[in-house]
Amino acid sequence: MGGIQAALILALRIARDRNVQWPLTLMAVLSAVLLAAGVLRHYWDIYVHRTVRGISFLFVGIDAAGDLFSLVSIVFQARLDVLGTVIYGTELMLWIGVFACGGYYNLLPWVTKKLNRRKVGVQDTAANPGPTLSSVGGGGTPVALHSLPSSTSVFRTPSAEVESLRQRNTATGGSEWNDCNGA
Incomplete structure (x- = not known):
């Protein structure tokens, strides 16, 4: 990969020195398309x-x-670079869309659930002065948004695969996990 990168740099410098612009434009567009494809996977x-x-x-x-x-x-440049504007604008819109989806699919249900729990807790306290949902377990319980395996990285990591294997192992009684670990 390093050799390919070095060869591309040298080839693009030669093209630039000969005032041939299409290879530089092609590489800019190709990089933008590959970046967008990476975000579109999400x-x-x-x-x-x-x-x-x-x-x-x-x-x-x-x-x-x-x-x-x-x-x-x-x-703020002297001359507006249309290709640069399109590339950065496209990438920005894709990331803003991921934020919007996170708000709709993750944050909104979490807030709704939290508000419903407070409403139920207030009604339970008025009807029955016993323990509320927030007091069970000594001061509150952790909130899990989804039961899907997740990772904290933008890239897929082995942690999601290990978690999936652990969940399947729990369902089958433990034999698969022990076989994978050699135990």
């Missing part, structure tokens, strides 16, 4: 599972901010 995952999982919103925010600042820098 849209497929969101569509299939109806949740945003395995995505670091911190990374998405930093990447989207980079796209936004790049767009701002293009606007």
Whole structure:
């Protein structure tokens, strides 16, 4: 891969020195298409599972901010670079869409569930002064949004696969996990 990268750099420099612009434009468009394809994979995952999982919103925010600042820098150049504007704008819109899906599929149900629990807790307290949902278990219980395996990275990691194997192992009584570990 390093050799391919070095060869492309040298070839693009030769083309630039000869005032041939299409190879540089082709590489810019190709990189933008591959970046967009990487983000679109998350849209497929969101569509299939109806949740945003395995995505670091911190990374998405930093990447989207980079796209936004790049767009701002293009606007303040002496000459507007249309290709750069399209590339950074497309990437920014895709990341904003991931944020919107996260708000719709993850944050909104969580807030709704939290508000419903408070409403039920207030009604239970008025009718029955016994323990409320928030006091069971010594001061509150952790909230799990979904039972799907997840990772904290924007990329697929083996942690999701291990978690899936553990869940299947729990369902079958433990024999698969012990066989995989050599125990």
